[in-house]
Amino acid sequence: MSTAVDRVYIARLAGTPVFDPIGDAVGRVRDVVVVIRRTGGNPPTAVGLVVEVPGRRRVFMPLTRVTSISPGQVICTGVVNLRRFKARPGESLAIAELFERSVRLKEDKSTAYIEDIAIEQDRTKTWRLTKLYVRKGERRKGVLGFSRRGEAVVVDVDQVTGLSIRDKNQGASLVIEAFEDHKPADLAAALMEMSPSRSAEIAAALDDERLADVLEEMPEEDQIVLLSTLRSERAADVLEAMEPDDAADLLGDLPAPQAAALLELMEPEEARNVEQLLGYEDDSAGGLMTTEPVIVGPETTVATCLALVRKQELPPALASMVFVVRPPLETPTGRYIGLVHIQKLLREPPHDSIGNFVDPAIAPLHPGEHLSVVARRMAAYDILALPVVNDDHRLVGAISIDDVLDHLLPSDWREHMDEEDEAPTPAKGGARG
Known part of the structure; x- marks a missing residue:
């Protein structure tokens, strides 16, 4: 594969338009999928792009399908899978999961925080993570994440430790800001793409109203998993912010003791509305309704x-x-x-x-x-x-x-809402890999 640039910084790549060989727009780059192996001594690799196609659906595009990366555009060929992207075991999203992660510099043993990552092709045409743009110094906790002050340096990837270790204090502001103008369903889809630990970090940084909106757009299984990562008091606050019928559906899927405990923590009026709905069958008018119309x-x-x-x-x-x-x-x-x-x-x-x-x-x-x-x-x-x-x-x-x-609709309709487009299409559809 030939590229117009030898070294690509991922932060600059984000938002770049993707075109097919005849110049038709395919979508925009939203993230880069990387694989970091903790053992074996193999350097981290970049295996694909997360591309947002029309409809704000995010799909996987293997870097083997990319023929050119230059300032302002990415050119692709072949076929890609239009199924909604979900990270596989061992895969990480560079922007969503690695940016703001803490690493330790081998040279002076100091702690620094990743702000950008460079990828380059080696002789085998494999894209490797080669450079990290990091900022030294301590972080201060803010509303959405962390702010830093300190010297910014570019270091080789092999000159740091801790890249593969999840940082429990990793900021969430970049992800939240990226979806500020998106619908809750878009952020819900993005959270389902991430590792459970990272999606829990993003959820913890969202305000109650926004998190409630996001939960309402998730399948039941994902709702339960994400809600279980919250403290009971916070979970009750988020349930109060949800539409009563959605809160009732979610509580109805929880074990009875857990649901009862959360109802006890909710404001009496909100709990009363939800309890009223819990008394109806799921497929009845009472089970479907909300108690808060105009x-x-x-x-x-x-x-x-x-x-x-x-x-x-x-x-x-x-x-x-x-x-x-x-x-x-x-x-x-x-x-x-x-x-x-x-x-x-x-x-x-x-x-x-x-x-x-x-x-x-x-x-x-x-x-x-x-x-x-x-x-x-x-x-x-x-x-x-x-x-x-x-x-x-x-x-x-x-x-x-x-x-x-x-x-x-089927319970997993959100995951397959675009299945009719999954047939292979030149530069716009096909099998992942």
Whole structure:
């Protein structure tokens, strides 16, 4: 393989566009996959790139498929696998797992922290880790990770020790900053690519709201693994930040004593909402619903309702309508009156009362209705959310389309959401290796 540059620094490579031989864009480099062997004396090697393709899906591209690396572009050929990347045993992600790791310099026995890594090809065309850009000095703990002050030097990889040893104090700021503008599902996918220990470090550095959003986008098994890495008090705080139905689903998958202990640590009102949902079957309307839709009284103005659905934390499906009830407005509410579509309110005078615009055609669901009934009703009404009322006709929650899809699709759908694209395609699909 010929390259336009002999030495490539990984931090500069991140974000570089990847093109096929005829100039069509394939994606962007997001990380480099490396193998560091603790025994045998073999130098660390780089085996592939993690490339973000359209749809923000991250796939593995072997470096054997890369024909050229130059400033501003990477050229690839052949076929790669479009299955979502997940690190294999023995593999590490350079940016996500090695940057900010501490090493000890052999020359003066000082501690330094990796800020960049250089890779080069040897005579066998294998990409080796050859240089480390490190900064000496102590680190200070910050909100997202660690900050350093000290001399920056470039050293040979064989002049340090500890490269293969995970640093329990390794900062997480680089990873968190890289996903600042991404959706929670993107960060969830990235965490599932990392080693369990590294994903636990990132989770520990996220704030409760962000971690809650990320957990909601993970398969159940991964949710449980990540939640188990948190202190019980922190786990309870994160569960409080989750949507009640998602928190109930997660707690329902935990051993009963552990779930009970976490509920005890949650705020009473939040715990009460989740416990209510735990009493329903998973595939029933009660088990699917959330207890926190937008609920208003009939005298509420149109302007107030529009302000309520503007809240950033409100899921889009639930923001498409408001539910009108008699007081009290907390679930279970007073008598349910009906729902009003936000699209309808956009055409009405802002000072009119919401009770004037209830849609009489939308019948509510009962908590015991089966998932199949919920799905058919939602399809028949062509609607994004449906109310759920009890035998006393009090609103107890609402079901959104995303919760229905989560239960209709296979449990591992997030891992195979793009399987239809996995057939080998020149420069854009194929087998890993």
